[in-house]
Amino acid sequence: MCIAYTHACPFTVQKKNSADVDVLIALFQNGPQVVQESLKIPGSEIHLLYKSSQASGYRSIVRMQLTHDRIPDTLTHVHVGVQIEGSLHVKTYEADPNLRHIFAWNKRNVFKQKVYGIAMARISIGYEHATCRGIVWETRTVKLQGFDVDISDIGGWGLDIHHHYNFHEGILQKGDGATIHLKEFPRIVRGVLGDGQQRTLMCRDHCNGLSKNGQLLTPVALASGPDGSLFVGDFNLIRRITTNGSIFTILQLDTTRVSYQYYLSVSPADGQLYISDSEKHKILKIVSLENVEDPSSNYDVIVGSGQRCIPGDEQNCGDGGPAIEARLSHPKGLAIAADRTMYIADGTNIRAVDPKGTIHTLIGHHGHQNRWSPVPCRGAARAMQVQLQWPTALALNPLDGSLYFVDDRLVLKLTSDMKVKVIAGIPLHCNEDHMAGLNRTTPVEEPLGTVLAMAFGPNGDLYVADTNSKRINTIKVIESSTGFMKQFAGKIDSGSQECDCQGKTLNYSRRKPSNGTVGGMGQNPSGIDRSTGVPDNGSPFCVCQHANDTNNGRKDYPDASASFSGAPGSNNGATGETILSSSIRFLSISAIAVAQDGVINVADQGKLISRA
Incomplete structure (x- = not known):
């Protein structure tokens, strides 16, 4: 994925059709580049599964593009700071066009302990200009994958019928190599x-x-x-x-x-x-x-x-x-x-x-x-x-x-x-x-x-x-x-x-306090303009017609049978x-x-x- 923003300093006026010299921040987090192999155990329907992402040297990668192909003349240095699981990783570059930085996380915290599930990395990019008093910082967060739990651990291999659920992170690891993030399911x-x-x-x-x-x-x-x-x-x-x-x-x-x-x-x-x-x-x-x-x-x-x-x-x-x-x-x-x-x-x-x-x-x-x-x-x-x-x-x-x-x-x-x-x-x-x-x-x-x-x-x-x-x-x-x-x-x-004029659940004409007014001021706290039938905030208001009504067969006021899907009542x-x-x-x-x-x-x- 990629993010793009421009920072504020230096203060320059861009003319129409002028070249874009604002500095870009972009984070690229590619999908996991994993080698996966499955072998069927003879005489059974069980498979042995290998995933390279569970190897000890596999790391989570974030690629950052820090500058465009053109940069401001005043830009002198670009600072990169990554905070994750208590660890701080910093790097300073001299300003150049198309500047990139790669951060590889070893999936361990500041105490060298393994981190399982998802970890949140806080990435700060600082742009140092000769014309600015201080460094202009942009801060973003990105999720990085930690270690997967070793379910079977048969010499680095696992069984496709063994699964594991990380209830802390809401992550289900399936034996066939699939990972389901339940927290990302429909809200x-x-x-x-x-x-x-x-x-x-x-x-x-x-x-x-x-x-x-x-x-x-x-x-x-x-x-x-x-x-x-x-x-x-x-x-x-x-x-x-x-x-x-x-x-x-x-x-x-x-x-x-x-x-x-x-x-x-x-x-x-x-x-x-x-x-x-x-x-x-x-x-x-x-x-x-x-x-x-x-x-x-x-x-x-x-x-x-x-x-x-x-x-x-x-x-x-x-x-x-x-x-x-x-x-x-x-x-x-x-x-x-x-x-x-x-x-x-x-x-x-x-x-x-x-x-x-x-x-x-x-x-x-x-x-x-x-x-x-x-x-x-x-x-x-x-x-x-x-x-x-x-x-x-x-x-x-x-x-x-x-x-x-x-x-x-x-x-x-x-x-x-x-x-x-x-x-x-x-x-x-x-x-x-x-x-x-x-x-x-x-x-x-x-x-x-x-x-x-x-x-x-x-x-x-x-x-x-x-x-x-x-x-x-x-x-x-x-x-x-x-x-x-x-x-x-x-x-x-x-x-x-749209209005639902078939329901029998809502009476808009009754949507007012039981005493009829507010503080003696005659206000309408529901925010509905009775002259137009439309709320003051611009939200829709139902007016329904009925064949058996008087006044030429119609009602010109909110009816008790009008309702919204999910509306009050x-x-x-x-x-x-x-x-x-x-x-x-x-x-x-x-x-x-x-x-x-x-x-x-x-x-x-x-x-x-x-x-x-």
Whole structure:
């Protein structure tokens, strides 16, 4: 397999049809080159089998192409570092065109012990430029095959009827030489919380207890804790699902709110939960995550004075001063690094609070937005020169700590040398002429719909939820080992999601709180525009016709017999049912979060269900 990326330094402007001088990182991991021989034992149906991959000198190979046939004049050295099973292998090359490196692993850890099954290698490539202060690093992960278990071991041979199952790695070794990786079999989706019916606003009966019996009002945000807990932002409540399946409320928000749009983030340093409060222009920290007596007061203000940041502010909205005294514009996505640095998507800017509590602006400015300065179609741009549209979700790459963020239909990255580049999606101002010079193996060529949510897996895989023009919600993954984007979950149809007017299970007209309003404001937390019959987020809404209806034989409002496959109230939407990830039909994804064990949690606001 191959991955291809370009690094950010040096900062150069590429002209149309100019030669491509960006440096390529490519990893090639060929299929196992194995000699296999099978001999039948006379008088039986048993075969002796030999595989050269089980020989003591056989190694797992990764081939890396580090540079193109043309390289920047400023590039002086290329550094390669491979970390695997506690061992570090380093190599430095002088910069040359078509530079390649081969890493051969002896399948042993740092203590010279054999490693069985699959091992994860972390490969870092560093580019040293004469014009850069430091080395520009790109980090990827790749899986390498360790030793196979000796099943029969008859002088290096085995019997085809002897098999072995490695339950730690989920690997089945068959005697005929085949290896089955059960973890790579079709992914299964199961319900975590919600049954498709809305809970009451105050939720006195269904908020605490077992998550399998719980209901949701409007799932807004998700976050995964280091202990395996899942935090669910459910309209006016922040709820915690523990590893034993119990659920309870840890924070109750003010019922006089208007939007109930917020983001959650867990600090990897101390496991504390943080919330962005866009209406109060503050960042909150949950005081206690268990044994909460009064959920309405279980928070402290960490960032923001409560005053709104207005364009043209003479004090730059508190930049350079204490974060608690800063003025925020519209805080949205949050991300917290291991050193306690907090990143905030604030209005059209990206801001950061350092471990000492001082706030700064990383991308954008606090002046008047008189001129649009988009990201370039290729290469990178200085962070202070980029003007974002409306950044939302933030995420930190666990491999190198770099910041990724969503802006409309793009996934962008802030590099270590403070430059912004496109990771996925195509900028709206870029056409085929602009993209012609791109290496066509990069994920940046893949168009994205409106990006709904984003989260990193523990191995560096980036999961992106988006919706296209046909209102189909899917989850894609940008693999760390290859750099390519591929489909991960969600059913893709040739058309938009269709309504089922034959079912008798769903009543859309009843999808509202039992008290009819929210906090006396007359809001509709299900997000459905009653005048058009379409959810505010663009998801489809069923309107069915019946011959025996009045009003000229039709109904112009959502009918009780309309249902989606897997929609609220249908069998597919049951919490206890499991289905394939390729068959699941998401209605309106509002958030995703990845647990430490790699399980992806998805909040489907349209179906009132949280899945994993």
